[in-house]
Amino acid sequence: MAGPAASVHEEALLKPLVGFRPKLFLGSLLTGGLVGLLFYAWGFQIVNDIGVAGITRPVFWGFYIVNFVFWIGISHAGTLISAILRVTQAEWRRPVTRCAEAITTFALMIGGLFPLIHLGRPWIFWYMVPIPTDRGIWPNFRSPLMWDIMAITTYLIGSVMYLLLPMIPDFAIIRDRMMRESPKSLKTLFFRVAALGWRGTPQQWFSLEAGIKTMAVVIIPVAVSVHTIVSWDFAMAIQPMWHSTIFGPYFVVGAIYSGVAVLMLAMYLLRRGLHIEQYLNDKVFNNLGLMFLAFAMLWSYFTFAEHLTVWYGNEHSERIVFDARIDGRFSGFFWTMIVVNTVIPFLVLPWRKGRSPLGTAIVGFGVLIGMWIERYLIVVGTLSFPRLTYTEGFYSPTWVEVGILIGSVGLFGFLYFTFIQLAPIVSLWEVREGEHIKNRPAPHGASPALNPAEKEA
Amino acid sequence: MANEYLHAAFRTSAEARVALNRLGQDGVAPEHVEVRSSVPLEHDVHPVGAKLRSKIPWTSLAGAALGGTAFFMMVKLTSEAYPLPTGGQPIVALPPAGVITFEGVAIGAVLMTVATVLIECGLPAFRKKPGPLDHHIALDHVLVSVKQDEGASTAWTAQAIETARG
Numbered sequence: 001m002a003g004p005a006a007s008v009h010e011e012a013l014l015k016p017l018v019g020f021r022p023k024l025f026l027g028s029l030l031t032g033g034l035v036g037l038l039f040y041a042w043g044f045q046i047v048n049d050i051g052v053a054g055i056t057r058p059v060f061w062g063f064y065i066v067n068f069v070f071w072i073g074i075s076h077a078g079t080l081i082s083a084i085l086r087v088t089q090a091e092w093r094r095p096v097t098r099c100a101e102a103i104t105t106f107a108l109m110i111g112g113l114f115p116l117i118h119l120g121r122p123w124i125f126w127y128m129v130p131i132p133t134d135r136g137i138w139p140n141f142r143s144p145l146m147w148d149i150m151a152i153t154t155y156l157i158g159s160v161m162y163l164l165l166p167m168i169p170d171f172a173i174i175r176d177r178m179m180r181e182s183p184k185s186l187k188t189l190f191f192r193v194a195a196l197g198w199r200g201t202p203q204q205w206f207s208l209e210a211g212i213k214t215m216a217v218v219i220i221p222v223a224v225s226v227h228t229i230v231s232w233d234f235a236m237a238i239q240p241m242w243h244s245t246i247f248g249p250y251f252v253v254g255a256i257y258s259g260v261a262v263l264m265l266a267m268y269l270l271r272r273g274l275h276i277e278q279y280l281n282d283k284v285f286n287n288l289g290l291m292f293l294a295f296a297m298l299w300s301y302f303t304f305a306e307h308l309t310v311w312y313g314n315e316h317s318e319r320i321v322f323d324a325r326i327d328g329r330f331s332g333f334f335w336t337m338i339v340v341n342t343v344i345p346f347l348v349l350p351w352r353k354g355r356s357p358l359g360t361a362i363v364g365f366g367v368l369i370g371m372w373i374e375r376y377l378i379v380v381g382t383l384s385f386p387r388l389t390y391t392e393g394f395y396s397p398t399w400v401e402v403g404i405l406i407g408s409v410g411l412f413g414f415l416y417f418t419f420i421q422l423a424p425i426v427s428l429w430e431v432r433e434g435e436h437i438k439n440r441p442a443p444h445g446a447s448p449a450l451n452p453a454e455k456e457a
Numbered sequence: 458m459a460n461e462y463l464h465a466a467f468r469t470s471a472e473a474r475v476a477l478n479r480l481g482q483d484g485v486a487p488e489h490v491e492v493r494s495s496v497p498l499e500h501d502v503h504p505v506g507a508k509l510r511s512k513i514p515w516t517s518l519a520g521a522a523l524g525g526t527a528f529f530m531m532v533k534l535t536s537e538a539y540p541l542p543t544g545g546q547p548i549v550a551l552p553p554a555g556v557i558t559f560e561g562v563a564i565g566a567v568l569m570t571v572a573t574v575l576i577e578c579g580l581p582a583f584r585k586k587p588g589p590l591d592h593h594i595a596l597d598h599v600l601v602s603v604k605q606d607e608g609a610s611t612a613w614t615a616q617a618i619e620t621a622r623g
Contacts (some may be wrong), residue, residue: 015581016516033492046617053558054567105542122612130531130535138535138539139535140541141532141535141536141553141554141557142541142548142550142553146557147557147560149552150528150554150556150557150560150561151560153560153564154560154563154564154567157564157567158563158564158567159474161567161568163568165571165574169495171596172495172594173495173594174594174595176587176591176594177590177592179587179591180592184596192583195584196580196581196583197579197580197581197582197583197584197585198578198582199491199582200493200494200495200594201491201492201493202492202499202502202503202507202509203499203509203510203577203578204577204578204579205494205497205499206497206509206510207511207513207573207574207577207578208497208574208578209497210511210513210574211513211570211571211573214513214514214517214566214570215567215570215571218517218521218563218566218567218570219567221489221559221563222560222563224543225556225559225563229556235471260478269597341534341594342470360468366535382554407460429493429495429496430496431494432496432597433496433497436470436496440501454458
C-alpha cells in the first residue's frame, strides 16, 4: 500500500514514462516534421546565403531578431515564476514548477539559436567567444550584444541546473519503482543513471533544499537582467522609439507576460492530454490567472506610458514611427496587439469563470500572438523609419524566415513532448511534500490528528 | 556481519519517528542509522542525535566572488591586451564591465551551489547497490536501516517489521 501522499493519481504522471503513448508519439512525429522544416529552411539559407531572407536596407533585423526576443521572453515563464513562487513559499506552486521550468530551458535554447541563424554564417559564431587567437580580434565588451551572450548563457546554465536538481529525487522514485517491475529494461537503466544514486537521506534532502533555495534567490536577478539586457540591444541605440529609459522594465514585464501566457496554454494542454486534472486543478489556473491579469495591467500601463511620452514629446523622427503604428503601415498589427494583449484579457480574466483552464488558455494563445507582434513592431517598425529618411524601406519576410519561425514552434513542441516521456511533468516529491505538510499534526502538544491514511495503518 | 543492515519500511513519518526514538533510547549511534524517504522529512524524521550540516550559503558566496572576479578580470585584461579606439574614454569602461561582472557573480554562485549539493549528497553514487526494500520509498514509505551489529532492540525490530507489514 502506498504512503499517505503517493496517491493513485501519480499513475497518470508515470504512464508516459513507462509505456508507449500513441498520442505523445503522434505529437512528437508532427512537431518533428516541423523541426525538419526548420532545418531545411536554415540549411537552404546556409547554402544560398543570407540573401534568401527578406532583410534588406534599412531593415537589417527582421524575423530572426523578432523571434530571438520573443523566445527569450517566453523563457521567463518558468524559472523566474517558479523561483518567485518558491521564495514566497506559495503552496499551490508545487504542480506548476516543473512544467514551467522546462518551458524556460527549451525556450532559451531556441531563442539562442536565432542569433546564429541571423549571422548567416553560423560557423563564425566563435569570434564572439573570448579566447586568445592570432587574429587579434577580441570581443568588444562594450557592446550590448556581448552582454546578451553572457546573460543568456548564465540564464541557460542556471535554468538547466534549476530544472535538473529537483528532478534527481523524482528519477530515484521512478528508479526504485522500475527496479522492481522491470530491472533489466533500458528505461530502468536510464532512470538509474539519471537518479545519480540518490538515496533520500536526511542529509541529502537538507543539502538539496538548501541548494534549490539558494538557486531560486540567485536566478531571480539573473532572469531580470537577461531581458533588461535584451532591451538594451535596442535602448542603447539612438533610434526612434528605442532610446527609452523604461525599455528595461517594459521588456521584463512583457517577457513575464508572454511567459505566463505560454505557461497557461501548456498547462491546459497537459491537463487535457495527460488527464492530470488532480494536479493542474482549477485553483492553480485561478491563481496563475490572477497573476496573468496583473501582468496584463502592467504591460498595458507600460505600453500606454511609452506611447504617451512619444506622442506628447512630438519629436519628428519618433512621431513618424508612432504614426505608422497608430494609423499607418503598421496600424493593423498595433491594434491587433492592443486587442489581444489588453482588451481581451481585461474582459475575461477579472471574472472567476474567465480564469478557468479553457479561458486562460484562450487568452494565453492570444497574448502569445500579441507579444510576438509587439516584438515585430519594435524591431521592424523602428528600422523601417530610421532618422535618415531617404533610407526608408519596406521589409517583407520570405518563406525561409516564415519556415524557420514555424519550425521553431515545432522544435519547442518536440522538445516538450520528448521531455514528458523522460521525466514526470509534475514534481512527484514536491507534491508529496505538500501532502505531508497538509497532513502534519498540529504543533504545541495538540492531539496528533492523524490523516486518513495513518488511521488506516 | 558488520556491514549488514536491518531494514524496516514505515507507512507514515509518525511511525518512523517512534521507531527512531526507540533506537535513540537503546543507544544506537546516529551514524549507524539511515533514514530514507521520497520527500524531505529531514527536520521531522531523523536519527536521534544526528546533525545536518550544509556549507551552501558560504560556498555559494565564494562562487559568486570567484565568478565575479574572473569575469571582471576577463574584461579588464582583454580590453587592455587589445585596446580598441575609445575616443579618449577609458579603455576599461566600468558600466559594461559591471554588467559582465554581475553575470559572472551569478554563474559562479550557481555552479558552486550545484557542486556543493553534489558533493554533500555524495553524488553520483552508482556503486551503491539497491536495498531489498527500496521500492517502498517509491510508495512514499519511510525506510529505516540499522547496522545489525549495533544491537537494535528486539522490541524495536518486532515493531518495525510488524509496521512494515501493515
